[in-house]
Amino acid sequence: SYVLTQPPSVSVAPGKTAKITCGGNNIGSQSVHWYQQKPGQAPVLVIYYDSDRPSGIPERMSGSNSGNTATLTISRVEAGDEADYYCQLWDNRSDHPVFGGGTKLTVL
Amino acid sequence: EVQLVQSGAEVKKPGESLRISCGVSGYSFTNYWITWVRQVPGKGLEWVGNIDPSDSYAKYSPSFQGHVTMSADKSTSNVYLRWSSLRASDTATYYCARRRMTTELSWFDRWGQGTLVTVSS
Numbered sequence: 187s188y189v190l191t192q193p194p195s196v197s198v199a200p201g202k203t204a205k206i207t208c209g210g211n212n213i214g215s216q217s218v219h220w221y222q223q224k225p226g227q228a229p230v231l232v233i234y235y236d237s238d239r240p241s242g243i244p245e246r247m248s249g250s251n252s253g254n255t256a257t258l259t260i261s262r263v264e265a266g267d268e269a270d271y272y273c274q275l276w277d278n279r280s281d282h283p284v285f286g287g288g289t290k291l292t293v294l
Numbered sequence: 295e296v297q298l299v300q301s302g303a304e305v306k307k308p309g310e311s312l313r314i315s316c317g318v319s320g321y322s323f324t325n326y327w328i329t330w331v332r333q334v335p336g337k338g339l340e341w342v343g344n345i346d347p348s349d350s351y352a353k354y355s356p357s358f359q360g361h362v363t364m365s366a367d368k369s370t371s372n373v374y375l376r377w378s379s380l381r382a383s384d385t386a387t388y389y390c391a392r393r394r395m396t397t398e399l400s401w402f403d404r405w406g407q408g409t410l411v412t413v414s415s
Contacts, residue, residue, distance in 0.1 A: 229331075234394075274339075283329070
Protein backbone atom coordinates (compact mmCIF):
# COMPACT_ATOMS: atom_id res chain seq x y z
CA SER A 187 0.00 0.00 0.00
CA TYR A 188 1.16 3.51 -0.82
CA VAL A 189 2.74 5.40 2.09
CA LEU A 190 2.70 9.17 2.64
CA THR A 191 5.28 10.60 5.04
CA GLN A 192 4.84 13.93 6.83
CA PRO A 193 7.04 15.55 9.49
CA PRO A 194 5.30 15.32 12.89
CA SER A 195 5.71 19.01 13.59
CA VAL A 196 6.60 22.34 12.00
CA SER A 197 7.08 25.61 13.88
CA VAL A 198 6.96 29.10 12.42
CA ALA A 199 6.83 32.67 13.68
CA PRO A 200 3.81 34.85 12.89
CA GLY A 201 4.11 36.59 9.54
CA LYS A 202 6.62 34.07 8.19
CA THR A 203 6.12 31.26 5.69
CA ALA A 204 5.43 27.66 6.71
CA LYS A 205 6.14 24.72 4.42
CA ILE A 206 4.63 21.34 5.24
CA THR A 207 5.88 18.44 3.17
CA CYS A 208 4.32 15.14 2.16
CA GLY A 209 6.68 12.52 0.79
CA GLY A 210 5.86 9.52 -1.36
CA ASN A 211 7.32 7.45 -4.16
CA ASN A 212 6.92 9.50 -7.36
CA ILE A 213 4.12 11.46 -5.70
CA GLY A 214 4.48 14.12 -8.36
CA SER A 215 2.72 11.81 -10.81
CA GLN A 216 -0.42 11.87 -8.66
CA SER A 217 -2.75 14.52 -7.31
CA VAL A 218 -2.49 15.44 -3.64
CA HIS A 219 -5.10 17.04 -1.42
CA TRP A 220 -4.62 18.80 1.92
CA TYR A 221 -6.82 19.12 5.01
CA GLN A 222 -6.59 21.41 8.02
CA GLN A 223 -7.86 20.15 11.38
CA LYS A 224 -8.06 22.49 14.34
CA PRO A 225 -8.35 21.04 17.86
CA GLY A 226 -11.77 19.54 18.52
CA GLN A 227 -12.98 20.19 14.96
CA ALA A 228 -13.53 18.18 11.81
CA PRO A 229 -10.99 18.33 8.97
CA VAL A 230 -11.46 21.03 6.34
CA LEU A 231 -10.28 20.74 2.74
CA VAL A 232 -7.78 23.53 2.03
CA ILE A 233 -6.09 22.37 -1.20
CA TYR A 234 -7.17 19.87 -3.86
CA TYR A 235 -5.62 18.79 -7.18
CA ASP A 236 -2.18 19.74 -5.80
CA SER A 237 -2.77 23.49 -5.86
CA ASP A 238 -6.47 24.42 -6.20
CA ARG A 239 -8.19 26.22 -3.36
CA PRO A 240 -11.84 25.66 -2.43
CA SER A 241 -13.91 28.80 -2.10
CA GLY A 242 -13.32 30.52 1.21
CA ILE A 243 -9.72 29.32 1.62
CA PRO A 244 -7.30 32.29 1.71
CA GLU A 245 -4.77 32.82 -1.07
CA ARG A 246 -2.07 32.59 1.61
CA MET A 247 -2.48 28.81 1.31
CA SER A 248 -0.94 27.21 -1.75
CA GLY A 249 0.24 23.79 -2.85
CA SER A 250 2.81 22.26 -5.15
CA ASN A 251 3.79 18.73 -6.12
CA SER A 252 6.85 17.42 -7.92
CA GLY A 253 9.14 14.43 -7.82
CA ASN A 254 8.81 12.66 -4.48
CA THR A 255 7.44 15.59 -2.47
CA ALA A 256 4.19 17.55 -2.28
CA THR A 257 4.25 20.78 -0.30
CA LEU A 258 1.63 22.90 1.42
CA THR A 259 2.84 26.48 1.79
CA ILE A 260 1.21 28.94 4.15
CA SER A 261 2.37 32.54 3.68
CA ARG A 262 2.10 35.30 6.28
CA VAL A 263 1.24 32.77 8.96
CA GLU A 264 -1.33 33.79 11.56
CA ALA A 265 -2.11 32.37 14.99
CA GLY A 266 -5.34 30.98 13.55
CA ASP A 267 -3.36 28.73 11.20
CA GLU A 268 -2.21 26.61 14.13
CA ALA A 269 -3.64 23.16 13.41
CA ASP A 270 -2.86 19.65 12.22
CA TYR A 271 -2.46 19.31 8.46
CA TYR A 272 -2.97 16.05 6.53
CA CYS A 273 -2.09 15.20 2.95
CA GLN A 274 -4.14 12.64 1.02
CA LEU A 275 -4.17 10.93 -2.34
CA TRP A 276 -6.18 8.16 -3.97
CA ASP A 277 -4.33 4.87 -4.42
CA ASN A 278 -5.81 3.58 -7.66
CA ARG A 279 -4.22 0.15 -7.33
CA SER A 280 -6.04 -0.59 -4.08
CA ASP A 281 -8.93 1.82 -4.83
CA HIS A 282 -8.85 3.60 -1.50
CA PRO A 283 -7.60 6.86 -0.03
CA VAL A 284 -4.26 7.18 1.70
CA PHE A 285 -3.64 9.81 4.37
CA GLY A 286 -0.32 11.09 5.61
CA GLY A 287 0.33 10.85 9.33
CA GLY A 288 -0.32 14.55 9.85
CA THR A 289 1.84 17.55 10.75
CA LYS A 290 1.18 19.79 13.73
CA LEU A 291 1.82 23.41 12.80
CA THR A 292 2.80 25.53 15.79
CA VAL A 293 2.80 29.32 15.53
CA LEU A 294 5.46 30.62 17.89
CA GLU B 295 -25.77 24.94 1.76
CA VAL B 296 -24.15 21.51 1.79
CA GLN B 297 -24.28 19.98 5.26
CA LEU B 298 -23.37 16.64 6.78
CA VAL B 299 -24.78 16.32 10.30
CA GLN B 300 -23.80 13.36 12.44
CA SER B 301 -25.51 11.78 15.42
CA GLY B 302 -24.34 12.52 18.94
CA ALA B 303 -21.66 11.01 21.12
CA GLU B 304 -22.15 7.45 22.36
CA VAL B 305 -20.87 5.53 25.38
CA LYS B 306 -21.13 1.76 25.10
CA LYS B 307 -19.83 -1.41 26.70
CA PRO B 308 -17.71 -4.03 24.91
CA GLY B 309 -19.91 -6.46 23.02
CA GLU B 310 -22.79 -4.03 22.57
CA SER B 311 -24.11 -2.97 19.18
CA LEU B 312 -24.21 0.57 17.83
CA ARG B 313 -25.34 2.48 14.77
CA ILE B 314 -24.28 6.07 14.11
CA SER B 315 -25.71 8.26 11.39
CA CYS B 316 -24.70 10.97 8.92
CA GLY B 317 -27.55 13.04 7.49
CA VAL B 318 -26.91 15.06 4.36
CA SER B 319 -28.65 18.11 2.94
CA GLY B 320 -28.05 20.81 0.35
CA TYR B 321 -27.34 18.45 -2.57
CA SER B 322 -28.71 15.34 -4.24
CA PHE B 323 -28.05 12.46 -1.84
CA THR B 324 -27.44 9.89 -4.57
CA ASN B 325 -24.93 11.96 -6.55
CA TYR B 326 -21.95 11.57 -4.23
CA TRP B 327 -20.36 8.70 -2.37
CA ILE B 328 -19.92 9.04 1.39
CA THR B 329 -16.71 8.00 3.14
CA TRP B 330 -16.25 7.14 6.81
CA VAL B 331 -12.96 8.06 8.51
CA ARG B 332 -11.79 7.06 11.99
CA GLN B 333 -9.61 9.14 14.27
CA VAL B 334 -8.35 7.56 17.46
CA PRO B 335 -7.72 10.20 20.18
CA GLY B 336 -4.43 11.95 19.49
CA LYS B 337 -3.85 10.05 16.25
CA GLY B 338 -4.30 10.57 12.51
CA LEU B 339 -7.03 9.86 9.97
CA GLU B 340 -7.85 6.28 8.90
CA TRP B 341 -10.15 5.30 6.06
CA VAL B 342 -12.97 2.97 7.16
CA GLY B 343 -14.87 2.62 3.89
CA ASN B 344 -16.99 4.22 1.16
CA ILE B 345 -20.62 3.79 0.23
CA ASP B 346 -22.51 4.77 -2.90
CA PRO B 347 -25.92 5.99 -1.66
CA SER B 348 -27.53 5.38 -5.07
CA ASP B 349 -27.31 1.59 -4.72
CA SER B 350 -25.72 1.05 -1.27
CA TYR B 351 -22.64 -0.56 -2.81
CA ALA B 352 -19.96 -0.41 -0.11
CA LYS B 353 -16.21 -0.91 -0.11
CA TYR B 354 -14.38 -1.45 3.18
CA SER B 355 -10.82 -1.04 4.33
CA PRO B 356 -9.34 -4.49 5.03
CA SER B 357 -8.74 -3.26 8.58
CA PHE B 358 -12.48 -2.82 9.15
CA GLN B 359 -13.98 -5.45 6.81
CA GLY B 360 -16.28 -7.77 8.71
CA HIS B 361 -16.34 -5.59 11.83
CA VAL B 362 -18.47 -2.67 10.59
CA THR B 363 -21.35 -2.33 8.15
CA MET B 364 -22.26 0.75 6.14
CA SER B 365 -25.75 1.41 4.80
CA ALA B 366 -27.73 4.20 3.17
CA ASP B 367 -31.39 5.24 3.28
CA LYS B 368 -32.49 7.25 0.27
CA SER B 369 -35.84 8.10 1.84
CA THR B 370 -34.18 10.03 4.68
CA SER B 371 -30.83 10.97 3.07
CA ASN B 372 -28.93 9.26 5.84
CA VAL B 373 -25.85 7.07 5.79
CA TYR B 374 -25.12 4.73 8.70
CA LEU B 375 -22.13 2.99 10.23
CA ARG B 376 -22.97 -0.02 12.37
CA TRP B 377 -21.13 -2.34 14.75
CA SER B 378 -22.72 -5.60 15.99
CA SER B 379 -20.13 -6.15 18.72
CA LEU B 380 -18.04 -3.22 19.91
CA ARG B 381 -14.49 -3.50 21.24
CA ALA B 382 -12.58 -1.11 23.45
CA SER B 383 -10.28 -0.46 20.47
CA ASP B 384 -13.24 1.06 18.57
CA THR B 385 -13.03 4.10 20.84
CA ALA B 386 -12.52 7.00 18.44
CA THR B 387 -14.18 9.86 16.63
CA TYR B 388 -15.82 8.82 13.37
CA TYR B 389 -16.29 11.32 10.56
CA CYS B 390 -18.42 11.07 7.46
CA ALA B 391 -17.26 13.01 4.42
CA ARG B 392 -18.57 13.67 0.93
CA ARG B 393 -16.35 12.16 -1.74
CA ARG B 394 -15.63 14.12 -4.89
CA MET B 395 -14.49 11.95 -7.78
CA THR B 396 -12.96 12.13 -11.21
CA THR B 397 -11.86 9.14 -13.25
CA GLU B 398 -8.80 8.47 -11.11
CA LEU B 399 -8.95 10.94 -8.26
CA SER B 400 -10.98 11.36 -5.10
CA TRP B 401 -10.96 13.90 -2.32
CA PHE B 402 -13.32 14.91 0.46
CA ASP B 403 -14.82 18.37 0.20
CA ARG B 404 -17.35 18.40 3.05
CA TRP B 405 -17.12 16.70 6.43
CA GLY B 406 -19.53 15.97 9.23
CA GLN B 407 -18.76 17.29 12.70
CA GLY B 408 -17.75 13.84 13.96
CA THR B 409 -19.27 11.32 16.36
CA LEU B 410 -17.25 10.32 19.41
CA VAL B 411 -17.71 6.65 20.27
CA THR B 412 -16.42 5.52 23.66
CA VAL B 413 -16.33 1.81 24.45
CA SER B 414 -15.54 0.99 28.05
CA SER B 415 -16.58 -1.57 30.60
